Amino acid sequence: MKHSQKNQRGHAIIEAALFMPWVFFLFAGVLDFGFYGYALINAQNAARTAAMQTSATSASAGNSTMACTYVLAEMQSMSNLGGVTSCNSLPLKVTATSVSGASSADGATASQVSVTYQTQQLIPFPGMTGRLTVTRTVQMRVRS
Numbered sequence: 122m123k124h125s126q127k128n129q130r131g132h133a134i135i136e137a138a139l140f141m142p143w144v145f146f147l148f149a150g151v152l153d154f155g156f157y158g159y160a161l162i163n164a165q166n167a168a169r170t171a172a173m174q175t176s177a178t179s180a181s182a183g184n185s186t187m188a189c190t191y192v193l194a195e196m197q198s199m200s201n202l203g204g205v206t207s208c209n210s211l212p213l214k215v216t217a218t219s220v221s222g223a224s225s226a227d228g229a230t231a232s233q234v235s236v237t238y239q240t241q242q243l244i245p246f247p248g249m250t251g252r253l254t255v256t257r258t259v260q261m262r263v264r265s
Contacts, residue, residue, distance in 0.1 A: 167195035168236040172259040175232040182219035182232035201241040
């Protein structure tokens, strides 16, 4: 009887050793997709904040510099934007345009802000690039 109990313990260790790489890759994948989800939400919130601020007046509706300032403030928690001070090239591009007529949702003058953000390379999985580029565009009616 004692001989079979020792055998069972050996099998459990081997099974755990074979199973652990799969658990690691599953954990790493979930962590990776969590960071991508956070980047998506952060880019959407930054675009919404910048559109809200640039839609205050018709003069500021197309002000990309103002939109960039608000996007940088909103996305300061992203680790690869630490030293970024402009929004002209990746990892962060911000454009603000003033739209009116058929281009806006209801024909009124609106501010449209587009935020393009490229994540840093997280966990390099074979066959995957490791970077995600997201673009979020928000259009908001000018208030005055």
